Amino acid sequence: MTEPLVKWSYKGDKGPHYWGHICEEYEIANTGKNQSPVDIHMEKVMEVHEALPLELNYKQTKYTVRRVENSVHLFPQNKEQGLIFNGKHYNLIAFHGHIPSEHTLNEQYFAIEWHLVHMNEEGERLVLAVWMDQELSGSDFGELATIFPQVFEDFGIEMEISLDVSGFLPEKRAYFKYQGSLTTPPTFEGVTWIVLREATSIAHEDFTAFQDIIQDTNRPLQELGDRSIHHSA
Numbered sequence: 001m002t003e004p005l006v007k008w009s010y011k012g013d014k015g016p017h018y019w020g021h022i023c024e025e026y027e028i029a030n031t032g033k034n035q036s037p038v039d040i041h042m043e044k045v046m047e048v049h050e051a052l053p054l055e056l057n058y059k060q061t062k063y064t065v066r067r068v069e070n071s072v073h074l075f076p077q078n079k080e081q082g083l084i085f086n087g088k089h090y091n092l093i094a095f096h097g098h099i100p101s102e103h104t105l106n107e108q109y110f111a112i113e114w115h116l117v118h119m120n121e122e123g124e125r126l127v128l129a130v131w132m133d134q135e136l137s138g139s140d141f142g143e144l145a146t147i148f149p150q151v152f153e154d155f156g157i158e159m160e161i162s163l164d165v166s167g168f169l170p171e172k173r174a175y176f177k178y179q180g181s182l183t184t185p186p187t188f189e190g191v192t193w194i195v196l197r198e199a200t201s202i203a204h205e206d207f208t209a210f211q212d213i214i215q216d217t218n219r220p221l222q223e224l225g226d227r228s229i230h231h232s233a
């Protein structure tokens with residue numbers, strides 16, 4: 001029913017290997033040199049002792065939840081929250097998850113990776129990535145897990161949920177930072193990536209509910225090339 005509206009996919013002839021050929025706008029997926037995700041290899045990351053300051057300021061707010069292409073995205077109804085990175089304010093504009101993780105740590109995947117997509121006044125994008133492991137008991141995302149299958153049914157369905165994304169975040173704020181791209185078409189570059197080093201956990205039951213909808217929504221790893229990854233030790 002919803003298939004004709006999906007311009008790209010994670011498998012088949014619209015899968016990641018072919019994204020760059022679907023239309024002109026998507027060409028950067030094949031030609032770009034700063035694509036995401038990447039493997040974060042500890043032997044290659046640069047320790048930065050005076051790391052750029054990162055301040056996360058999220059609060060309880062209402063989100064509109066709807067299907068976007070091959071996933072489910074949440075859009076905050078109030079844009080007055082976000083983060084300050086290196087003195088610049090970024091507002092949270094949307095978030096969503098990928099199963100398994102897109103970025104890897106020493107080539108190891110995590111169960112799920114959430115992307116908190118931000119933008120500043122100049123239109124620059126910053127994505128905060130949060131890894132989660134699957135545990136028998138973990139943070140409770142039950143209500144959101146219930147909504148996912150309902151909105152995924154049809155592009156016309158919208159639902160609302162009130163939550164605080166702080167509940168997704170680890171206590172420690174150590175992070176990896178590099179310059180990359182969006183991981184879905186059009187994979188625009190110029191995106192600042194901040195990947196939190198510490199993984200949090202998600203309860204097995206909730207994970208399974210998300211997995212039913214967004215399993216295998218991770219783009220394959222891209223070449224790091226000349227780029228460097230900084231680590232705020």
Ligand SMILES: [Zn+2]
Nearest residue numbers: 096098115183
């Ligand atoms: Zn994403």
